Amino acid sequence: MMVAMGSGIRALIFLAWSFAVSVRALIHRASMTSDPQRYAVLIVVALMVVGFAAGFHDLLRRREP
Numbered sequence: 521m522m523v524a525m526g527s528g529i530r531a532l533i534f535l536a537w538s539f540a541v542s543v544r545a546l547i548h549r550a551s552m553t554s555d556p557q558r559y560a561v562l563i564v565v566a567l568m569v570v571g572f573a574a575g576f577h578d579l580l581r582r583r584e585p
Contacts, residue, residue, distance in 0.1 A: 539573045542566075 543566045550562035 536573075539569055543569050 546562050546566040546569070550559050550566070553559050553562070
């Protein structure tokens with residue numbers, strides 16, 4: 521939310537980087553597990569992070585200049 525309120529481009533880059541790193545780590549761990557339940561949870565959490573990032577992008581796009 522602080523990025524949307526004007527924290528700057530550095531905060532936006534850090535937010536995008538943290539989303540990308542977390543999704544990458546979740547997918548990597550999911551590919552290494554043999555437990556179907558754990559695999560499903562890791563993939564669902566990765567999808568939730570992507571959905572949150574998409575919703576955050578919409579929030580930034582709706583902001584009036």
